[in-house]
Amino acid sequence: MSNPILVEITRGSLVESVHRGAIAIARADGEITYSLGDIESPVYPRSSLKPVQALPLIESGAADAFGLADEELALACASHSGEPIHTARVAAWLMKIGCIESDLACGAHPVRYEPVWHEMVRLGLAATRIHNNCSGKHTGFLTVARHWDVAIKGYELHSHPVQQAVAKVLGDLSGIPAELPWGIDGCAAPNFALSLSAFARALAKLADPGALPGARAAAARRLVRAMIAHPELVAGTGRSDTILMRACRGRAATKTGAEAFYAAIIPEAGLGIALKIDDGAGRASETVIAAILDKLALLSDDKAAHELIRAPVRNTRDAVVGERRPARALVDAKIEALPAQ
Amino acid sequence: MSNPILVEITRGSLVESVHRGAIAIARADGEITYSLGDIESPVYPRSSLKPVQALPLIESGAADAFGLADEELALACASHSGEPIHTARVAAWLMKIGCIESDLACGAHPVRYEPVWHEMVRLGLAATRIHNNCSGKHTGFLTVARHWDVAIKGYELHSHPVQQAVAKVLGDLSGIPAELPWGIDGCAAPNFALSLSAFARALAKLADPGALPGARAAAARRLVRAMIAHPELVAGTGRSDTILMRACRGRAATKTGAEAFYAAIIPEAGLGIALKIDDGAGRASETVIAAILDKLALLSDDKAAHELIRAPVRNTRDAVVGERRPARALVDAKIEALPAQ
Numbered sequence: 001m002s003n004p005i006l007v008e009i010t011r012g013s014l015v016e017s018v019h020r021g022a023i024a025i026a027r028a029d030g031e032i033t034y035s036l037g038d039i040e041s042p043v044y045p046r047s048s049l050k051p052v053q054a055l056p057l058i059e060s061g062a063a064d065a066f067g068l069a070d071e072e073l074a075l076a077c078a079s080h081s082g083e084p085i086h087t088a089r090v091a092a093w094l095m096k097i098g099c100i101e102s103d104l105a106c107g108a109h110p111v112r113y114e115p116v117w118h119e120m121v122r123l124g125l126a127a128t129r130i131h132n133n134c135s136g137k138h139t140g141f142l143t144v145a146r147h148w149d150v151a152i153k154g155y156e157l158h159s160h161p162v163q164q165a166v167a168k169v170l171g172d173l174s175g176i177p178a179e180l181p182w183g184i185d186g187c188a189a190p191n192f193a194l195s196l197s198a199f200a201r202a203l204a205k206l207a208d209p210g211a212l213p214g215a216r217a218a219a220a221r222r223l224v225r226a227m228i229a230h231p232e233l234v235a236g237t238g239r240s241d242t243i244l245m246r247a248c249r250g251r252a253a254t255k256t257g258a259e260a261f262y263a264a265i266i267p268e269a270g271l272g273i274a275l276k277i278d279d280g281a282g283r284a285s286e287t288v289i290a291a292i293l294d295k296l297a298l299l300s301d302d303k304a305a306h307e308l309i310r311a312p313v314r315n316t317r318d319a320v321v322g323e324r325r326p327a328r329a330l331v332d333a334k335i336e337a338l339p340a341q
Numbered sequence: 342m343s344n345p346i347l348v349e350i351t352r353g354s355l356v357e358s359v360h361r362g363a364i365a366i367a368r369a370d371g372e373i374t375y376s377l378g379d380i381e382s383p384v385y386p387r388s389s390l391k392p393v394q395a396l397p398l399i400e401s402g403a404a405d406a407f408g409l410a411d412e413e414l415a416l417a418c419a420s421h422s423g424e425p426i427h428t429a430r431v432a433a434w435l436m437k438i439g440c441i442e443s444d445l446a447c448g449a450h451p452v453r454y455e456p457v458w459h460e461m462v463r464l465g466l467a468a469t470r471i472h473n474n475c476s477g478k479h480t481g482f483l484t485v486a487r488h489w490d491v492a493i494k495g496y497e498l499h500s501h502p503v504q505q506a507v508a509k510v511l512g513d514l515s516g517i518p519a520e521l522p523w524g525i526d527g528c529a530a531p532n533f534a535l536s537l538s539a540f541a542r543a544l545a546k547l548a549d550p551g552a553l554p555g556a557r558a559a560a561a562r563r564l565v566r567a568m569i570a571h572p573e574l575v576a577g578t579g580r581s582d583t584i585l586m587r588a589c590r591g592r593a594a595t596k597t598g599a600e601a602f603y604a605a606i607i608p609e610a611g612l613g614i615a616l617k618i619d620d621g622a623g624r625a626s627e628t629v630i631a632a633i634l635d636k637l638a639l640l641s642d643d644k645a646a647h648e649l650i651r652a653p654v655r656n657t658r659d660a661v662v663g664e665r666r667p668a669r670a671l672v673d674a675k676i677e678a679l680p681a682q
Contacts, residue, residue, distance in 0.1 A: 002343040002361075009600070009621065011385055011524035011525070011532075012522060012523060012524025012525065012534070013522055013524070014383060014384075014385070014522060014524065014534050016384070016385055016524075016600050016621070017600050017601070017619060017620055017621035018619050018620065019620050020343075020361075020620075042355060043355075043357070044352055044355070044357055105658070106657055106658070107656065107657030107658040107659065108657065109657050118462050121459050121462045121463060122462060122463050122465075124463075132657060181353060181354055181355060182353060183352035183353025183354070183355065183357075183662060183663065184352070184353065184656060184660060184662040185656065185662070186656045186657055186662075187656065187657055188656055188657070188658045188660065191352075193353070193355050259350070259357050259358050260358070278358065278359050278620075279358055279359065279360050279361075279619075279620035279622055279625075280350065280357070280358035280622070281620055281621070281622065284620075315448065315525060315526065315527045315528065315529055316447055316448030316449065316450050316473060316527055316528055316529070317446070317447070317448040317529045318448065319525060319529065321524060321525040321526070321527075322524065
């Protein structure tokens, strides 16, 4: 059984390429309120896991001990673009916890935000680990290690107390007591695999943490609020999370992941959304999450947000030559609108 | 019916993403010697169409009239990387036919070859139309228009004699007398859609042009020879076509296309190969064409060529975290080895 086609790319009168995938939407009580495709096979949430990976930072008391603000908490959940608003804050945060760039276990990669990247090329500067899109998450891990007074070296290893804490909270939230399969993420941290249904349930508990233990519930509320308050820190200029969270005007937190994972947390409805495109294409996962948020009546009429759902394909002469759009299965998906707030 | 999974990307112990697609291999007599998946629905060959688009350049006598060498013919079939070996030759060729950069209908896009792109960023230079990966194809079109003494303005329009000549030769080679559906390519030229089976047959006639009219047969032989003689001009440093043609040591011409099309021409066996990955991912089309060439026993033991088939996925710390590899359906594909030459 293959997953349904969710997104199609046209050229002229024909569909040129298609993207298959699966969607799970859950409530905190564990009920799956909507599903499409295979939601039971294990997949890696990749960076969509960051809101869960950042929970121990607050729950442990580390965030308060180091006086972190919402900006740092948003960066702990970020796949940022390496803009000055991101890198300056991560650099200052590292200093605050007595760490330096080389303490980060993530590698360097070209800076995503083009004006900064071009300026660095002009100046002959190499990207640093602080420019890594995951540098906020890693600084969060280091902060927990500092707070617990455990070794910071090796904080990215599966066996380290910080990563074991992440595994524990993910197991708790998703309701999976057994050890989850895991792999190494692009940034060198462990990433845990679980089904879309289980991860949607975990996200729903962040959306509606009422039944969680007190410290964890407070941590979840604070983290989701921080993401929603700082869409520009969670991603960056022109990026899908920044566009979508702004267009949802405080009603949803969203988080992209590599290989076309996408997660969303809807506090007012207590919903968690997890989706994955089979082939790993980000153009398709962005289309699907935006279409779902629109069906839930959460999106404003912001043009950039609606162009994530459906947009012309342009060529090098800027002529419209096709379209990226939801395919039939996604158009027909019976996802009910939430009442306007 | 969905196409089979041909390529998979793993992380840790799990398959993280998969790519589906279809393959057609044909002989010049029209027989399909191997197929997998849907080979009858129309698809755009995109830049894999270039060897057909370049045929009128030779067949019309334009190439001889302007004294073009194999280098220019290879560039007419190229999706080049914008390296000096590409752009200097295209610029000189344009001058030879009395044209200038602004006569090219293709738009500018960032230069693919990083050292050149970084140098341009450092110097504050914008990419020109000559840097467009299709500038050789477009200069070929202009050359035919010059030779026929027809308007060069509008040479990229479907109704222009040059594009009508391309449509005619593609119809002849593929055995489809009706007008083909078409769309506008990334470079503004028309691109025609046809089935993988029909396009594989057209490619087979380039591989084995014995039954074609004399001038067309000679043009096909010369063009394929030019591609095979100049793998570095058809693509560029580190690119799949350059790697594969070198590893095939003169026994195959290959040509990638956008949205994960791939074509190959095997003169010694008279075979044409056409494949398309459903989702448009180049990492998968490269894997599939390399795996097919290896099954045909055409690849040397060149490391880069074999890494197109199967390679580690590395993270930002350069650690191996997974693998890109042929999936079961491709591993099991019964494609017979050609005898060594």
